[in-house]
Amino acid sequence: MSRLLRAGAIMAAGTMASRVTGFLRTAVLAAAIGTAALGDAYNVAYTIPLILFELLIGGVLSSVIVPMVVRARHHDPDGGTVYEQRLMTFAILLLGVAAVVSVLLAPLIVDLYTDDWTGAKREAAITLARFILPQIAFFGIGALAGAILNTRDRFAAPMWAPVLNNLVMIVVGLVYLVVSGAGSSVEAATPSDLALLGIGTTAGIVVQCLALVISLHRAGFRFRPRFGVRGVGLGEMGRTAAWTFAYVGIMQFGFWVTTKLATGAGDRVSGAGNSAYAYAYQLFQLPYGVIAVSVITAMLPRMSRSVADGQLGQVREEFASGVRLVCSMIIPAGLxxxxxxxxxxxxxxxxGNMTISxxxxxxxxxxxxxLALVPFSIFQLLLRVFYSFGDTRTPAFLAAGNVAVNALLSLVSYLVLPDRYIVMGLAxxxxxxxxxxxxxxxxRASRKVGGLDGRRVAGALTRMYLVALPAAGLALAVLWGGERWAGLTTFSSLVILAAGGGLGMLLYFVVAHRARIPEVGSLVGLVAGRVGR
Structure with a gap:
């Protein structure tokens, strides 16, 4: 677990910086455009290229491309150099064409993800989408560069590069606050206002992509266009990726259902629609991104190598260690x-233009x-077990079940709950x-590798929950006291988070260390060692 911990610590530092600046970015944008009509229009336009990227290449990066690049580096005489060059050339062509086509089809795509929008709100979403959709190409190229870096055990750059994107967007949001008189009104937003938001959003992704490409060059990769598809492994990739595309398509269908229902709820109650769901989801992703993604990224290449060598015991140990390490921080964060x-x-x-309510x-x-933080993180870890075997079929079926449950319950929430509680029901x-x-x-994963050490993992997670309860109790007491003292204002919220969150996590570390939870002890030892230097 020490290797996993060290790799995870390196990535977690970059991811923390990325998520913290992402917090600031989200706060600045929310202050600038709010969560009403303009905020909903921007969030729909911003989300569309992420969806298309996942459909085109994002879903196959971790499930197909990383294991194949690992095999090419191990078995090809040139260490996989030509394979990587052909792969990058193919990705540039595919994503470039996709970016152009999506810009041309922007009105149709916006209509697909919205609930009968008309007038200024629809026109703003289409205009923003046309400015933002070109980032599909840059997003994909940067993601592929990051995946190749990961196969070379270069984890820092992919985690730090998003900081640059966030900084660009923070500047864009601040400039909008200063120069625009429209505020959060979609009717008052001028073409210049929308161009500032749209072009600025794409510029942030361009800067992020350039940083990753430069890091890949420094890692020894030299790009040379290779247009022949022979050697890319399209046959194997196609067979393997077909199920991955099915997985991504199923998940995006679920997202489409959620977006349609959330935008419909926003049309009924201002401020309780898609923007509220999107912003809450971004915050929910912070602990997962800082803790779980770092461990997952380090796990997959190692498990892929273990599978290639026929060492299933090593796969089981890598997975069990990863789950315990992730949950040692995810459990208190979720509570x-x-x-x-x-x-x-x-x-x-x-x-700014966002109300306290x-x-x-x-x-x-x-x-x-x-509540979803722990099961979501464990689910993502489990998917990497299947991907390390090159099995993309099982995740597709699991996704179908996930989406069926989510869509059914979401539809029930939309039809049954009062308008203001619909988005809560979606969550x-x-x-x-x-x-x-x-x-x-x-x-399913346990059957595949001959057991996942379930009893030991369940016992460890139960102890972590018990140890985290005093921290949650302390935070709850601080929240109640703060609300009675001053209500929820910006200042009182800062005090509540510093006292409840900060002291709560400190209490968790103390109790967990005394309870001899080894994963927390390892984290404490790592931090103490760094400070001691």
Missing amino acids: LLMVLGPAVAVLIFGH NAVYIGNVLQIFG CSYTVSYMTGAGFAWV
């Missing part, structure tokens, strides 16, 4: 989000997402779907 969600949201979003609503949605549906999905995925 604290469930308690402190409103304070987090008010501190980040309670500024709308910020509190985002926090309420975030509290429900906090609850998401949580239940990953709880059931993680259970099914565990059973």
Whole structure:
């Protein structure tokens, strides 16, 4: 576990910087455009290229491309150099064409993800989408460069590069606040306002992509266009990736259902629609991105090498260590989000054109997402077990089950719940779907590798939950006291988070260390060693 811990620590530092600046970016944008019509239009336009990227290449990066690049580096006489060059050439051509086509089809794509938008709101979303959609190419090239870096055990750059994107977007949001008189009004937003938001968003991804390409060059990769598809392994990739595309398509269908329902809820109650869901989801992803993604990224190449060498015992040990390490931090983070969600949201979003009540609503949605943090993280870890075997079929079936549960419960929430609680119901549906999905995925993965050390993992996670309860209790007491003392304002939220969140995590570390939870002891030892230097 020490190798995994060291690699995870390197990536976690970059991811933390990325997520913190991402927090600031989100706060600045929310202050600039709010969560009403303009905020919803921007968030739909911003999300579309991410969806298309996942459909085109994002889904196959970790499931197909990383294991194939690892094999090429091990078995090809040139160490996989030509293979990587052909792969990069193919990706540039595919993503370039996709970016052009998507810009031309922007009105149709926006209509697909919105609920009968008309007038200024629809036109703003289409204009923003046309400015933002070209980033598909840069996003994909940067992601492929990051994947190749990971196969070379170069983890820092992919985690630090998003910081540059966030900084660009922070500047864009601040400039909008200064120069635009439209505020959060979609009707008052001028073409110049929309161009600033749209072009600025794409510029951030361009800078991020350039940073990754430069890092890949420094790692020894030399790009030479190779247009022949022979040697790319399109046959094998196609057979393997077909199920991955099915997986991504199924997941994006689920996202489409959620987006349609959330935008419909936003049309009924201002501030309680797609933007509230999107912002809460971004905050929910912070602990997962900082903790779990770092470990997952380090795990996959190692498990792929173990599978290639026929060492299933090493796969089991790598997975069990990863789950325990991730959950040692994810469990207290999830409980604290469930308690402190409103304070987090008010501190980040309670500024500019965002009202405190709308910020509190985002926090309420975030509290429900906090329940999903552990099952979602375990589900993502389990998928990497299948991907290390080159098995993309099983994740596709698991995704189908996930989406079926999520879509059904989301539709029930939309039809049954009062308008203001619909988005909360969508978050609850998401949580239940990953709880059931993680259970099914565990059973299938356990059969594949001959057991996942389930009793030991379950025992460790139970102890972590018990140890985290005092921290959650302390945070809850601080939240109640802060609300009675001053209500939820920006300043009181800062105090609540510093006292409840900071002291809560400190209490967790102390109790966990005394309870001899080895994963927490390893983290404490690593930090102490760094400080001691």
